[in-house]
Amino acid sequence: MIIDSLEHIGNYAPILPNLKEGLAAIKAAQAKGELEEGRYDFDGGFFKVQKGVTKPFTEGTFEAHRKYIDVQIILDGSEEIAWKELKELTEVIPYDEAKDMARYTGTFEHQIKITKGMFWAAFPSDGHKAISHSKEQQSFTKIILKLPVEK
Numbered sequence: 001m002i003i004d005s006l007e008h009i010g011n012y013a014p015i016l017p018n019l020k021e022g023l024a025a026i027k028a029a030q031a032k033g034e035l036e037e038g039r040y041d042f043d044g045g046f047f048k049v050q051k052g053v054t055k056p057f058t059e060g061t062f063e064a065h066r067k068y069i070d071v072q073i074i075l076d077g078s079e080e081i082a083w084k085e086l087k088e089l090t091e092v093i094p095y096d097e098a099k100d101m102a103r104y105t106g107t108f109e110h111q112i113k114i115t116k117g118m119f120w121a122a123f124p125s126d127g128h129k130a131i132s133h134s135k136e137q138q139s140f141t142k143i144i145l146k147l148p149v150e151k
Contacts, residue, residue, distance in 0.1 A: 001083045001120065001121065001122055001123070001126045001128070002119075002120060002121040003112060003114065003118065003119075003120045004118070004119060004120075005117060005118055005119075006073060006117050006118060006119050007117075009023070009071075009073075009119055010023075012121065016069060016071060016121060016147055017044070017069070017147050017148055017149070017150045018044030018045050018147050018148065019071070019145075019147060021042055021043060021044040021045070022042060022044065022045055022047060022071070022145045022147060023145075024042075025040060025042035025047065026040075026047060026073075026143060026145070035049045035075075035143070036049065037049050037050060037051055044147070044148070045068070045145065045146050045147045045148055046146050047143050047144060047145040047146065048143070048144045048146075049141070049142075049143055050140075050141070050142055050143075050144060051139075051140065051141045051142075052131060052139070052140060053137050053138065053139050053140075054079050054080065054131050054132050054133040054137055054138045054139075054140070055131060055132060055133070055137075056132065056133060056134075057080070057082060057108045057111070057129065057132045057133070057134055059132075060129065060131075060132070061092060061093070061103040061104055061105055061129070062082070062084060062089055062103065062104040062105065062106055062127040062128060062129045063101050063102065063103055063104070063127070063128060063129070064086050064089075064101070064102055064104065064122075064124060064125075064126065064127050064128070065100045065101055065122070065124060066095065066100060066124050066149070067100045067148060067149060068100055068146040068147060068148055068149065069121060069122065069123055069124075069146070069147045069148075069149060070121065070122040070128070070144060070145070070146065071119060071120075071121045071144075071145040071146075071147060072114075072119060072120050072121075072122075072130065072142055072143070072144050072145070073118075073119040073142060073143040073145065074114050074115060074116050074117070074118050074119065074140060074141075074142050075116065075141045075142055075143060076116055076140065076141040077115075077116065077138055077139045077140035077141060078113055078114060078115040078116065078138045078140060079113075079114055079130060079131050079132065079133070079138055079140045079142070080111055080112065080113045080114070080132050080133050080134055080138070081111070081112060081114060081120060081128055081129060081130045081132065082108040082110060082111045082128070082129040082132060083110045083111075083112075083122075083126060083127065083128055083129075084104075084106045084107070084108075084110060084127045085125060085126070085127065086104070086124070086125050086126065086127045087125075088106060088127075089104035089105065089106040089127045090104060090105050090106060091103070091104050092104060092105050104127050106127065108129070111132075111134060123149075124149060
């Protein structure tokens, strides 16, 4: 798991395949006007723009992916996320190849608030629970950049 300021995201290009291409695609879409919610494909991956409100950590499950690394960039607002190493979680919904996702349960001792101007990246070994809050509901606008795992 990586958590950092957006101004440092370029430092992670050596370990995030197609990061430069993804950031260029985001910049090109932003240059055309406000990003609308939805999916945007680019050569080397895709990204989604998502808006919403958080739910209590007690609702929902952790998730993990096998084909893509999640790079989530907070454009506005905030969310809290929980992280747990995948091997420490219990699978409750088996891996769905079409969705590139499995769901897990576990404890939430590793939590952090991610605010505007920050990003986080989850690798296949990272169980993560996003769009959450511990106390008060938060609203957010974010980009979920999906970068293929190199094999």
